[in-house]
Amino acid sequence: MKKLVLLVNVIIASMFIQACTDHVEPVAEPETFTSQPFVSELKYPIGLTVDDHSNVWVTEAGTGNNGTDGTVSMITSAGVKTTFVTGLQSLMREGSIEGIGHLIYKDGTLYFLHGSNGMLYTADVSSFKSGDPAVKLADIPSQDLATFVKGENLTNPINSNTYDLTFGPDGHLYFVDSGSNAVIKRDKNNGKLSVFAKLPNVAPGVEAVPTGIVYDGSKLFISTLTGFPFAPGSASILQVDDKGAVDVYQSGFTTLTGITLSANNKPIVIQHGEFGAKGFAKGSGLVLDGEGNTLFGNITRPTDIMRAGDKMYYLLSYEDGTIVKLSY
Template sequence: MRLSLLSFLAIPFTFITFCVAGVSEIKPVKAASFSVVAEGLDNVRGLSFGPDGSLYITEAGVGGNQLCTPSLKESVPNQFDCIGTSGAITRIKDGKQERVLTGLPSQALSPIGAQGVGASDIQFDRSGNPYLLIGFASNVNYNNTPLNSPNWGQLYKVDFNTGTLTSIADISSYKLVTNPNGIFPNGDLASNPYTFTIQGDTAYIADAAGDDVLSVKLDGSNLTTVTTLPGQTITNPILPSPEASPAPIPQEIQVASVPTGVAIGPDQALYVSQLTGFPSPEGKASIFRIEPDGKATVYADGFTQLTDLSFDSKGNLYALQFANQPFYNKGNFDGSLIQIAPDGTRTTLLSGNGLESATALTIGPDGAIYVSTKGDRAGVGQVLRVDNSAKVPEPSSAIAVIALGVGVGSFLKRKRCG
């Protein structure tokens, strides 16, 4: 069963039943070759290379049999969300795939194990120390951590030798105190730390359900909100018939931002991708550059359902689309990997052809791009190695791309990294 990314992000928004029309302005060009480097993964998410060159992969897991409750995901009625300790970190070393840390909290649809939530990202600091982000898209007031596992909604420092986790930042508790943007329709606070990056002694975290970006020192101090990304108002794409919905139908609806990937640019500024909330309108997802004062300005737009981004050593930005069309309507989960050159030229390296329900990417030491695919389901998740040495430029597009500013003050040096 192919299910929605929005469900495991659990974005706070008002649901309206209708369809989306339109065609994405990103034209796919199949030019890059790829190979499968990991497979059989359960709700595969974040990727990062360790100091020894090994690839580390987070798996959100398949849930379990604890604390089963009726699912709130309307795309899968009459299903249950169950909790367990099936989350893991997998390592690819010398061609061998093995789980090097298990017993992490996981929630997923039972019994199919799809739309898992749990271990969401892993990164290494400049000393080679690993850090793990565990998300959770739910009411942060609800204590439903599975038995004998770490807590939800926290950033941890990992010791692979002992298998222990040390909490660096309790993001869910921070939400309760600060009451940021993420609110469920019933008024409860929402939090789902989804991805993060590390620059110097500071981690930058995208909270998909909270619509904000946080920062925290790696010693656990100075947890703060960097910025809250704005939502947008869109025209209701296709109104349902009066017979299907007798209540008044709004001509315009509010769409949440839903930040996903975070990356440090060549100018040392922070860049953030957005998924956009339901109904994930085509061509309405953007990449933001965060100004020194926390103001978010659009760097590139016209994307659909972005889940991650990363810069290479040449200043090229890579953006990952979970799916090129709204999953709930079109039934097509083909995603895309898109390169944005420093001059704004866009190139689609891979679209479909094995890339679907794409959840994360990273740049390898070999210069290739590694991408998580089939990331919303159990047992079939993969990591692809995409060779970007051969590519075909996109045709000219009306989509605006703002080139990296020259001489702009360093956000990280001035505001966070000291």
């Protein structure tokens, strides 16, 4: 009998320990952020991503002098920058320097977009280290996206600017094209392209202009900039299900240029700024939660944000040429 009682007690104790081990304390959603400098003096950075060694990868648009100084660089967690590749077209359009788009890292491979040329580059970075010499652009495998997008006649006039990307339903790669206002799917098995979703105009004659895309495991979230005149409150967070059906998740935003997910898979977005007679007002950029509450302000023209830990994010400012760490 004593042995039976002892066995029962051991079982109960082990069940209690297992229950305690299985219980994970939820991560609180951010209500406000504090910032810490990370890197500066970047040449009009557009997008960033983080690899599994805590390195930050960033795209820089360059000088905009119709040259080829668009760049992808790796930055260690200590802030040491190494150029991975340069030679990407940099041009000026409607007062902004552009060309290269966003990027994403997965399993030793870096995927980055050059929207103005409509190209996807797929680079093996598994052995690239801080201080290594830059690789040649011609040695990086690429795929033409623009020819397909333009061939779909999604807008009048025909336009394409593949801008941001994420891995989504079934592990396929999904792009937002801010020129054609569409989500493009790239099959993981054969690279075949297809139109996954077409985004509706926000008003007659005013396009959605998608700028960011993330996947929460069941649906895609998309941030929209909207077209000129960038009316306050006209931007939205859209959601797209695994069949390509588009719906509004939350409206009432202004000029959204990026989106990430919190530790609880809640959208966090960035406002590029308030547009006026002299362009986007300095310091009018914001970080907002999915309900529109301000988490951080006084940013100048942010274009990307990414969570790099439960309570730590990287925030990029296109005009200031900086990346800062946000935490709470």
